[in-house]
Amino acid sequence: MLYDLTVTQSIRMLQNLDRCLDKASAFAEAKKFEADVLLGSRLAPDQFNLLRQVQVACDTAKAGVARLTGQEPPAHPDDEKTMADAKARIAKVIAYLQTFKPEHFAGAEERHITQPRWAGKYLNGKEFALMHLVPNVYFHVATSYAILRHNGVDVGKKDYLGAMPYKEPAAK
Amino acid sequence: MLYDLTVTQSIRMLQNLDRCLDKASAFAEAKKFEADVLLGSRLAPDQFNLLRQVQVACDTAKAGVARLTGQEPPAHPDDEKTMADAKARIAKVIAYLQTFKPEHFAGAEERHITQPRWAGKYLNGKEFALMHLVPNVYFHVATSYAILRHNGVDVGKKDYLGAMPYKEPAAK
Numbered sequence: 001m002l003y004d005l006t007v008t009q010s011i012r013m014l015q016n017l018d019r020c021l022d023k024a025s026a027f028a029e030a031k032k033f034e035a036d037v038l039l040g041s042r043l044a045p046d047q048f049n050l051l052r053q054v055q056v057a058c059d060t061a062k063a064g065v066a067r068l069t070g071q072e073p074p075a076h077p078d079d080e081k082t083m084a085d086a087k088a089r090i091a092k093v094i095a096y097l098q099t100f101k102p103e104h105f106a107g108a109e110e111r112h113i114t115q116p117r118w119a120g121k122y123l124n125g126k127e128f129a130l131m132h133l134v135p136n137v138y139f140h141v142a143t144s145y146a147i148l149r150h151n152g153v154d155v156g157k158k159d160y161l162g163a164m165p166y167k168e169p170a171a172k
Numbered sequence: 173m174l175y176d177l178t179v180t181q182s183i184r185m186l187q188n189l190d191r192c193l194d195k196a197s198a199f200a201e202a203k204k205f206e207a208d209v210l211l212g213s214r215l216a217p218d219q220f221n222l223l224r225q226v227q228v229a230c231d232t233a234k235a236g237v238a239r240l241t242g243q244e245p246p247a248h249p250d251d252e253k254t255m256a257d258a259k260a261r262i263a264k265v266i267a268y269l270q271t272f273k274p275e276h277f278a279g280a281e282e283r284h285i286t287q288p289r290w291a292g293k294y295l296n297g298k299e300f301a302l303m304h305l306v307p308n309v310y311f312h313v314a315t316s317y318a319i320l321r322h323n324g325v326d327v328g329k330k331d332y333l334g335a336m337p338y339k340e341p342a343a344k
Contacts (some may be wrong), residue, residue, distance in 0.1 A: 001173040001298075008303055043215065043322040111339075126173075130181055135333055138310030139317075146318040147184035150215040161307055166293035169284075 002109060003102040006068060006129055010061035011097050013141045016162045017057060018090045020148055020155050025083050027153045035083045040149035041147050050147045052078075054086045055141035058093040065097060067113045070103040099168050174281060175274040178240060178301055182233035183269050184315045188334045189229060192320055192327045195254050199325045207255045213319050222319045224250075229312035230265040233330045235307035237269060238295050239285045241276040314325045 028035035038050035048056065055078050066073035074096060081088050090116050113128040114121065123132065173219040200207035211223035220228065227250050238245035246268060252258050286293065295304065317332050 001177075002297070004302055005173075005177065009307075012303070013307070043318055044324070047321060062223070118338060120341055122341060123336060123338060126176070129338060130176055130332070131184070131336055134311060135181075135185070138307060139314050139329070140334060142311050142314035143318055145311075146215055146315055149219060150322070152216070157311070159305070160311060164295060164303055165299060166290060166295060169292055169294060 002068065002125070002129055003100070003105045006061070006065050006133055007097050007100045009134075010065065010137055011094050012162050013136050013137060014057065014061065014090050014094050015099075016160055017054065018087055019155070020145055020159050021054075021083055021087055021090075023155050023159065024148050024153045027137045027151075030154075036081070038148065038151055038153070039081075039083065039086060041151055043147060046141075050144055051080060051086060053140045053144040053147065055080065055089065057064075057137060058089050059142065060133060060136045060140060062096055064129070064137070065100060067115075068108045068111065068129060069100065070111065070132075071104075089153055121163060173299070174240065174301055175272070178233070178237050178305055179269050179272045181306075182237065182309055183266050184334050185309060186229065186233065186262050186266050188268075188332055189313050189316055190212055190225065190259055191256055192317055192325070193226075193259055193262075194333050195327050195331065196320050196323075196325045199323075206254070210255075210320065210325070211258060213257065213323055215319060215322060216316075220315075222316055223252060223258055225312045225316040225319065227252065227261065229309060229316065230261050232275045232305065232308045232312060234265045234268055236301070236309070237272060239279045239287075240283065240301060240305070241272065242283065243276075 017148065024038050025035040028038065039054075040049050042049040058076065062073045062076075065071075074092075076089060076092060080089055080100040108129075109126040111124055111125040114123075142160065145155055148155050196210050197207040200210065201305040211226075212221050214221040230248065234245045234248070237243075246264075248261060248264060252261055256333040280301075281296065281298040286295075286299055314332065317327055318328050
């Protein structure tokens, strides 16, 4: 379950975020402005802008899964400037997440997870995933979506959620 | 895990949302305007306003947990008008969620879950929880937060995440 929750769903949400950025680019083209302008947009002056939201969504998923599985995550410098750069950052993190398999999560629920800013304190892996990783990934994807929505980009809930594997009921 | 993910975390997130509404009321009082004005605020003209975001966050958690466990959720009419009403709605749903125990989730991962709008199609319980319930609860809490943030309310990431059960490392 921890694998599905943190790897599979983070991949899905980053793919959904990527599609929202495509809609942002299409909107910019239709309105004849530079799509990259949207990357500097934010909902409050002391809030991270869209580009930073994308970077943090990526880092939260990447570092979270690495910590849960005892890996060292790859470093991605925050040097993106364009929509293409932001999409490339997302693609790199999706590719990294795709290297994980459920068996990497053996013992992850009990693993002690810490972060530099926690001053030596820790959460166990299950707490970290449920209370930190997952809420933060959704936060930064939903905030990115909200910034685009506020700017008039035609994104909807289905873009945020992604396609669902609906199944037909068995014939009676 | 499904219990912790859907019951425990939904309770936590609704409690966090409730505290954000308290901060909104304090902000309104300091600025000498009616806090209820914020309930009508939204980030785009065709987006649900704050009150509706709160109602849907509540309904998503309530109906989601009920569906996963084969219960009929209590009906809560959308007749709230004030900040106090919105907080009461949250409190009712938290109280309902608190009636669930992990054993209610026996077989929930495989249960066929459907909704009226899915025209008879279904997801299994695990898919429903991971891809629908959880992303939607976080979406509506994060969007409520974003609306408050955009209006200048002094909410921060810690209000959204809630307190963490950080532990001290064992003495060596």
